Amino acid sequence: MTLWLLALIAAGITLPYALRLNRSNPMAAATIWTVALALRALLVIFAALYVAFFLPGTEVFTQLTHWCWHTAVPVLASHLGLDGHYVGDAATILPGLVAMVSLVSVTVGVVRGTRAIRRLLARESLGPGPSDSVIVGGHEVMLAAAGLARPQVVVSAGALLELDDDELAAGLDHERGHIARRHRFLLVFAELCRSVGRAVPGSRHAIRELGFHLERDADRWALRQSHHPHALAGAICKAAGAGGETTWARASLSGGSASDRLGELIEPDGGGPTHWSWLVNVTAVVMVGLTLLAAALVPSTALAESQQLGGTVSHYHCDH
Numbered sequence: 001m002t003l004w005l006l007a008l009i010a011a012g013i014t015l016p017y018a019l020r021l022n023r024s025n026p027m028a029a030a031t032i033w034t035v036a037l038a039l040r041a042l043l044v045i046f047a048a049l050y051v052a053f054f055l056p057g058t059e060v061f062t063q064l065t066h067w068c069w070h071t072a073v074p075v076l077a078s079h080l081g082l083d084g085h086y087v088g089d090a091a092t093i094l095p096g097l098v099a100m101v102s103l104v105s106v107t108v109g110v111v112r113g114t115r116a117i118r119r120l121l122a123r124e125s126l127g128p129g130p131s132d133s134v135i136v137g138g139h140e141v142m143l144a145a146a147g148l149a150r151p152q153v154v155v156s157a158g159a160l161l162e163l164d165d166d167e168l169a170a171g172l173d174h175e176r177g178h179i180a181r182r183h184r185f186l187l188v189f190a191e192l193c194r195s196v197g198r199a200v201p202g203s204r205h206a207i208r209e210l211g212f213h214l215e216r217d218a219d220r221w222a223l224r225q226s227h228h229p230h231a232l233a234g235a236i237c238k239a240a241g242a243g244g245e246t247t248w249a250r251a252s253l254s255g256g257s258a259s260d261r262l263g264e265l266i267e268p269d270g271g272g273p274t275h276w277s278w279l280v281n282v283t284a285v286v287m288v289g290l291t292l293l294a295a296a297l298v299p300s301t302a303l304a305e306s307q308q309l310g311g312t313v314s315h316y317h318c319d320h
Helices: 002-018 026-057 059-066 075-082 084-124 157-162 165-180 185-199 203-223 229-240 257-266 277-308
Strands: 125-129 133-135 143-146 153-156
Touching: 002 026, 002 277, 026 084, 026 185, 026 203, 026 277, 059 133, 084 125, 084 133, 084 185, 133 157, 143 165, 153 157, 153 165, 157 165, 157 229, 165 185, 165 203, 185 203, 203 229, 203 257, 229 257
Parallel strands: 133 153
Antiparallel strands: 125 133, 143 153
8 A cells, every 4th residue: 555655646746747738727737736746745744654653663663762872872871861762752753843843934934924015015005006906116017916815916116107008907917817816825835735845856846837837827817808918928028027036026927937928928829739738637637636535545554554563662671
């Protein structure tokens, strides 16, 4: 069972790299990358449970914790208070503790970031803008969706000056698309998964790919509001060409790979055949189902492995 579960998780983590997702359904692609992040977190959780429940039943662990430190290295043990049982206990809880600390750290960061954005809006707001947006200062072209519980569209004074009416309307609807499609919650979940599974290679790349496809999804939402693709492309070009790092950079209109998004807007059929898009949709659904199955199997598999070896640490007393 353990090998099958690990093979399932490994397949889900690596599958997105084998798929051509750039011109596929953006939400299906975003789902696949989110699942890959969730599977990374599950892999770390499984490893922590495996260490906590399976390792204590092994002969190697027994020998290490049975070793009489105060007899073998009396000077070091007396100064550090070493005891084999304590060393064993620390070894079993350390992986889970590290993952938990990372998760708490990111959760606190999300809460603090949300509060910081609220304070920033209150401090820098110049008043209401077009289409229920909020105007902030700055010469750069910037449009963004800011906030978690009560998100708002933010537009810079520079954007109001540089964008024509069609570009501004398309850009604002792009940001409203992020809000309407609730991308912020998917990003928060993905960041929490990354915090737990950061030890697994590729987590940062997966987050970048997720962000790219969410930008594509917001682009499509804006186009469904009857905007011309060239108007949205113009807004993205001007936002991407503004240069510099701003407070809102991560949530701004120019997020993701701007060149790839522009290519899709200007030449929607220029990325090769898309008749396999249905396969990406089906893959996303299957991966979600398999991830839920893996999440259910991870604790039971770890416990079953521990029970096969007796499941508990054998405590010995040193003979003097």
